[in-house]
Amino acid sequence: MPCCPPLGREPLTQDWAGDLSRMFKALGDPVRLRLVSMVASHAGGEACVCDLTPAFELSQPTISHHLKVLREAGLLECERRGTWVFYRVVPAALAELAAVLGPAELSVPDSLLPARS
Amino acid sequence: MPCCPPLGREPLTQDWAGDLSRMFKALGDPVRLRLVSMVASHAGGEACVCDLTPAFELSQPTISHHLKVLREAGLLECERRGTWVFYRVVPAALAELAAVLGPAELSVPDSLLPARS
DNA sequence: GCCGTGGATCGATGAGTGTCAACATAGAGG
């Protein structure tokens, strides 16, 4: 696994830190964090925008904007099916962040990354 | 473990998300991410500000500001010894974030949270 | 007490961000 030297093993390089911080910044907003959580915990591992919007007292364009930020950070991916757009989490991205934060001994086994219940 | 329902198990409550997002936001800056990494990987688990500042092409007040943000987010703690101020990571905080991000099956054992080498 | 050094704080400024209303786009169904 050449991708995930855990934080604390050695200082991050500058561009490495840049990539990671873009993902952390995307999670650094309560609305976006709840969006990721709602998508991740939704039945089937995916949720359509119309499932997410009513949970917030925000306009639909604002939710759409937050979803775009998460998408561009690589944390979420979307697929259009008919009229609706379904969002899924990108498990590898979450796992990468978790691996960086977590102690080295607990790095996520690759066998678990793609499989998601 | 009342503190760490992993993201993906159930949607985050609003204030829970607020707390977590404050920590993620603190990591959402390349300078702060590198600061945490440098402190975490420094010999003895702590680093003095004079060890950190020269690694960046930023003024000393700016570094001090970033350290304050990390401190107020609960990710770093500091202690004054003589003339110098030493910073350490708060392992429980990093572990909490890692546990939230990681798949449920891999949640960090509590036995590892407080103990950090 | 008086400096000198390591850090923190203050005030200002330019860049970035969250939010909305208004508009644009994409399928579905007539």
Next chain:
DNA sequence: CCTCTATGTTGACACTCATCGATCCACGGC
């Protein structure tokens, strides 16, 4: 084609943030 519904995009505005120079505080040494 036309219209309706579900989403994305744009432009604008207020608010936050990263950064700096100047200043202030805490220690240690004289």
